[in-house]
Amino acid sequence: MSSNPTINLRDLVILIADSSSYVRMISHSMLRGFGANKVLEVGQTGALLQTLSAQKIDILLCDARLPPYGGLVLTRTIRRNADNVNRTMPILLMSSDTREVAIKSARDAGANMVIAKPMSPKSLYDRLAWIAFSSRNFVDTDSYFGPDRRFKIEGYPGGVGRRKGDKVEEVGQEVGPALAQDDIDSLFSATRTG
Amino acid sequence: MADSTKGDAAIFPIDTRFQQMARRPGGVPRERALDGAQRHIDELKPEFNNWLSRELKELAVSIQQVISNPSDATVLERAHQVCCQLRDVGGTMGYELVTFVADNLCDILDAIKAGATCDKNMIDCHMDALALARTDAYRNLRPEQVPEMTSGLRRMVELAIASSARESK
Numbered sequence: 001m002s003s004n005p006t007i008n009l010r011d012l013v014i015l016i017a018d019s020s021s022y023v024r025m026i027s028h029s030m031l032r033g034f035g036a037n038k039v040l041e042v043g044q045t046g047a048l049l050q051t052l053s054a055q056k057i058d059i060l061l062c063d064a065r066l067p068p069y070g071g072l073v074l075t076r077t078i079r080r081n082a083d084n085v086n087r088t089m090p091i092l093l094m095s096s097d098t099r100e101v102a103i104k105s106a107r108d109a110g111a112n113m114v115i116a117k118p119m120s121p122k123s124l125y126d127r128l129a130w131i132a133f134s135s136r137n138f139v140d141t142d143s144y145f146g147p148d149r150r151f152k153i154e155g156y157p158g159g160v161g162r163r164k165g166d167k168v169e170e171v172g173q174e175v176g177p178a179l180a181q182d183d184i185d186s187l188f189s190a191t192r193t194g
Numbered sequence: 195m196a197d198s199t200k201g202d203a204a205i206f207p208i209d210t211r212f213q214q215m216a217r218r219p220g221g222v223p224r225e226r227a228l229d230g231a232q233r234h235i236d237e238l239k240p241e242f243n244n245w246l247s248r249e250l251k252e253l254a255v256s257i258q259q260v261i262s263n264p265s266d267a268t269v270l271e272r273a274h275q276v277c278c279q280l281r282d283v284g285g286t287m288g289y290e291l292v293t294f295v296a297d298n299l300c301d302i303l304d305a306i307k308a309g310a311t312c313d314k315n316m317i318d319c320h321m322d323a324l325a326l327a328r329t330d331a332y333r334n335l336r337p338e339q340v341p342e343m344t345s346g347l348r349r350m351v352e353l354a355i356a357s358s359a360r361e362s363k
Contacts, residue, residue, distance in 0.1 A: 122228055125231070
């Protein structure tokens with residue numbers, strides 16, 4: 001993939017799901033600028049699920065806080081529904097919460113990518129291009145259905161294993177600072193295949 | 195599609211319609227696409243100031259309701275929703291300070307939800323900062339260009355979060 005690939009969004013059915021009509025308008029404007037000509041909008045979960053059951057959608061841009069259930073619950077619901085034709089569609093979650101714990105939750109729900117709000121044309125375009133050009137297997141287990149989340153495992157330093165004397169440490173709940181978009185991207189980039 | 199039985203993991207390649215179609219030749223070249231998107235956003239800017247005025251009025255009403263009754267989950271949620279919209283839109287439309295202040299205010303409202311004391315002075319400071327952030331003198335500034343304002347507001351958020359942590363113990 002070249003460093004600045006071109007994507008062709010013509011005739012792709014793109015669904016924007018956000019409770020803010022202004023955010024939908026801005027996202028729609030960006031997509032039109034990118035060449036998209038079939039963009040649908042919904043403002044809440046019920047309308048989203050109705051749309052997904054009525055037609056094939058090529059990609060979903062969904063707010064992580066879409067009322068009333070939120071984008072993560074929706075993503076899990078879409079991924080777990082074996083009867084829905086949209087089960088494997090790319091899901092791009094839009095979120096202002098970019099703490100590592102939040103990003104990992106989105107990834108573990110089955111999202112393909114998280115884009116930080118407020119968005120810019122560049123950040124949206126590059127995430128769409130990444131989804132278009134990154135080949136990624138899907139994983140189907142009892143507890144997860146979605147893009148392969150596995151990452152390169154470095155192992156313990158020096159190649160040695162865990163020491164017998166090491167005790168299990170109780171650590172507090174991970175909160176963490178807000179991640180930059182590049183750090184978010186790296187959490188979604190699987191580096192191990194197999 | 196591969197099936198998985200209990201305890202097994204099925205791994206299979208996916209080439210979605212989005213990927214197939216998006217990779218077709220004939221798309222708008224990236225730089226032109228970005229310029230096109232920015233032009234569409236710029237067309238929205240004249241109306242954005244009116245939208246911002248309406249949202250700030252609505253936020254002011256919601257915030258007064260929160261101050262009068264901070265334990266009311268409905269009014270807190272409504273104020274939070276309006277604040278989120280300001281945060282989500284400001285930066286995209288070039289009003290980065292609006293996003294910064296709204297983001298801060300969202301954190302304070304979250305802290306109030308978690309049990310922090312509703313400090314009227316703290317909230318008034320943020321509402322004043324929002325009003326300032328949309329003026330001609332401030333609208334094009336980034337948060338790092340006004341450290342006195344932004345560091346003061348961040349300090350208030352830290353105090354609010356510390357207060358909610360104390361209340362939850």
